C-alpha cells in the first residue's frame with residue numbers, strides 16, 4: 001500500500017523565513033530572535049513588524065506601524081450593526097470569522113494581491129479584529145461599546161475596550177507578552193489552512209477566515225478554553241487524580257498537554273507560567289493558576305516516559321483568568337495575536353505561489369455497475 005503521511009506529520013510543505021521550532025530542545029525562534037528574548041524585551045507591535053519584514057523596525061518604522069494600527073481600529077457602521085445581530089446567537093470565534101469576511105466584502109481592494117495591498121490588509125485585520133472581539137463582548141454583557149483609545153498600545157487598548165478599565169502596568173505588559181507568544185508558530189494547522197486558501201489566489205480575508213475556522217477546534221487554539229473547563233471541573237487539588245484517571249480511561253486527552261512538534265515543554269508554557277507567578281502574587285483570583293501547577297505536577301508523574309508536556313494553552317487559561325478575561329474569549333485572543341503570523345505567511349505565499357493540491361490514496365470500491373434508482 002502507498003505511504004500516507006497521516007496528519008501530514010513530518011512533511012515540509014513550504015519554506016519560510018518566519019519561524020523555526022526545535023521540538024526536542026524546546027526552541028522557538030521568530031526570524032532569528034529567540035522567543036525568550038522577544039518576551040523579555042519586545043512588544044506586540046514590534047513583533048508584528050518583525051514577522052511582516054523579517055527584521056526589527058527602526059524607531060521611525062515602529063512609530064509608523066503604530067500609527068497605522070491605531071488608524072485602523074474603528075469598525076464602521078456595517079460591522080457594528082452585524083455584531084449587534086450576531087452577539088445573541090453566535091459564539092465569539094464564529095463571530096470573528098464572519099466579521100473578517102464582512103470586512104473583506106467592504107474592502108473594494110480586497111482582491112489586491114500586490115505586496116503593498118496585502119500589507120495594508122494585514123494591518124487592517126490586526127487592528128480591527130481586536131475591536132471586533134471587544135465590541136462583541138461589550139454588546140453581550142449589555143455594556144456600552146467603547147471607542148478605541150489612540151493613547152494606548154494594541155494590548156492595553158484591547159483590554160480597555162473589553163473591560164472599560166485601562167490595565168495596570170503589570171497586566172498590560174503580561175497581556176502584551178501573551179500576544180507576542182501566540183503571534184507565530186511555523187506550519188500549524190490554521191496557518192496551513194490560510195495557505196491552502198491563498199494558494200488558489202483567493203483573497204487575504206478569505207484565507208484568514210479559513211484560518212480562524214481552523215484555529216477554533218479543540219485540538220488547536222480551542223484548547224485554551226478547554227483547559228479552563230478542565231480546571232473548573234477538577235475544582236480542587238484533591239480531585240486531580242480521580243479526574244485524570246477517569247479521563248484517560250475513557251481515552252480522552254488532557255487539554256493543554258502534548259504537541260505535534262514539541263516533545264519537551266513548550267517554551268511558551270515556561271514563559272506563561274513565569275508571567276502567571278508574577279500575576280498570582282497580586283491577584284485575588286489565583287486559584288486556577290495554583291490548580292494548573294498542581295495538575296502539571298501530577299501529569300508529569302502520571303505521564304512520565306511519554307512525550308506529553310504542557311503546551312502554550314496550558315497556562316494561558318489561568319493567566320487570562322487572572323486578567324479577568326472570560327474563558328470563551330481565550331481562543332479569539334489567540335487569533336488576535338496569530339493574525340500577524342498568518343498574514344506574514346500569506347505574504348510569503350502570495351509572493352511565491354503554487355496551488356496546494358496534494359493527493360489521496362484511493363481505497364474505495366472499483367468497477368461497479370451503475371444501477372438506476374428504481375432498481376436498487
Ligand SMILES: CC(C)(COP(=O)(O)OP(=O)(O)OC[C@H]1O[C@@H](n2cnc3c(N)ncnc32)[C@H](O)[C@@H]1OP(=O)(O)O)[C@@H](O)C(=O)NCCC(=O)NCCS
Pocket residue numbers: 007218219220221223252253254255256257258259260261308311312313
Ligand atoms: C496537540 C495534539 C493534537 C498533538 O497530537 P498528535 O501529534 O497528533 O499526537 P497523537 O494524536 O498521535 O498522540 C500520540 C499519543 O499521545 C497521546 N496523547 C496525545 N495528546 C494527549 C493528551 N493531551 N492527553 C493524553 N494523551 C495524549 C495519544 O492518545 C496517543 O497515544 P497512543 O499512542 O497510546 O494512542 C495532542 O497532543 C492533543 O490532542 N493535545 C490536547 C489538545 C491541545 O492541547 N491542543 C493544543 C496544541 S498547542
